[in-house]
Amino acid sequence: TQLLExxxxxxxxxxxxxxxxxxxxxxxFSSLQWYRQEPGEGPVLLVTVVTGGEVKKLxxxxxxxxxxxxxxxxxxxxxxxxxxxxxxxxxxxxDYKLSFGAGTTVTVRA
Amino acid sequence: xxxxxxxxxNKVTEKGKYVELRCDPISGHTALYWYRQSLGQxxxxxxxxxxxxxxxxxxxxxxxxxxxxPEGSVSTLxxxxxxxxxxxxxxxxxxxxxxxxxxxPGTRLTVL
Numbered sequence: 001t002q003l004l005e006x007x008x009x010x011x012x013x014x015x016x017x018x019x020x021x022x023x024x025x026x027x028x029f030s031s032l033q034w035y036r037q038e039p040g041e042g043p044v045l046l047v048t049v050v051t052g053g054e055v056k057k058l059x060x061x062x063x064x065x066x067x068x069x070x071x072x073x074x075x076x077x078x079x080x081x082x083x084x085x086x087x088x089x090x091x092x093x094x095d096y097k098l099s100f101g102a103g104t105t106v107t108v109r110a
Numbered sequence: 111x112x113x114x115x116x117x118x119x120n121k122v123t124e125k126g127k128y129v130e131l132r133c134d135p136i137s138g139h140t141a142l143y144w145y146r147q148s149l150g151q152x153x154x155x156x157x158x159x160x161x162x163x164x165x166x167x168x169x170x171x172x173x174x175x176x177x178x179x180p181e182g183s184v185s186t187l188x189x190x191x192x193x194x195x196x197x198x199x200x201x202x203x204x205x206x207x208x209x210x211x212x213x214x215p216g217t218r219l220t221v222l
Contacts, residue, residue, distance in 0.1 A: 004152075031209050033209070033211075035213075040215065040216075041215050041216075042213030042216050043213045044213070045210055045211065045212065045213075050209075088152050088153075090152070092209065096141065096143070096158055096165075096166070096205075097155050097158060097166060098145075098153075099155070100145075100153050103152050
């Protein structure tokens with residue numbers, strides 16, 4: 001049983017469209033991280049959010065941490081084929097052990 | 111500088127055999143983690159080292175799994191009497207401050 005539930009499991013969109021991926025839990029986390037993973041590679045860290053209500057932007061990606069530090073969202077504006085990949089959220093109840101969601105597979109069609 | 115490296119990238123073995131998986135962390139990173147990722151799932155925590163000692167091995171599934179980090183740098187994950195259910199991608203990560211973990215490419219283990 002995974003502490004973090006991600007939705008949707010799969011997402012296929014056309015280039016230029018927007019998308020949002022959700023990460024929810026009943027547990028409180030001291031921090032939450034988003035990773036992107038491509039086939040045959042390890043996860044690559046995109047962002048870490050720490051404060052409830054925090055919003056971070058990374059070019060066309062916007063990350064939000066819920067006020068209660070139990071949930072998060074990732075929004076991609078004007079998606080490009082290079083955004084294709086498996087997006088994983090991971091929560092840290094303490095300082096080090098990460099609990100991952102099952103991931104959202106995003107496919108951006110040209 | 112170089113990232114986390116893992117060897118081998120692929121390992122095929124037969125049920126009952128012993129395997130060793132190696133991880134070279136980023137230079138200077140004191141913390142090292144092992145995770146296991148099954149198909150269609152996110153990584154699952156196995157063990158965490160701070161320096162040479164295993165600070166948390168609560169994720170190891172049973173006593174067939176063991177990991178060492180004798181000099182506080184390179185780590186080896188050892189699996190005895192492998193079973194088909196051990197087939198997965200084994201990921202290693204290292205960090206300096208605990209929160210930002212940097213992952214290697216993983217070792218894909220297949221137990222026939």
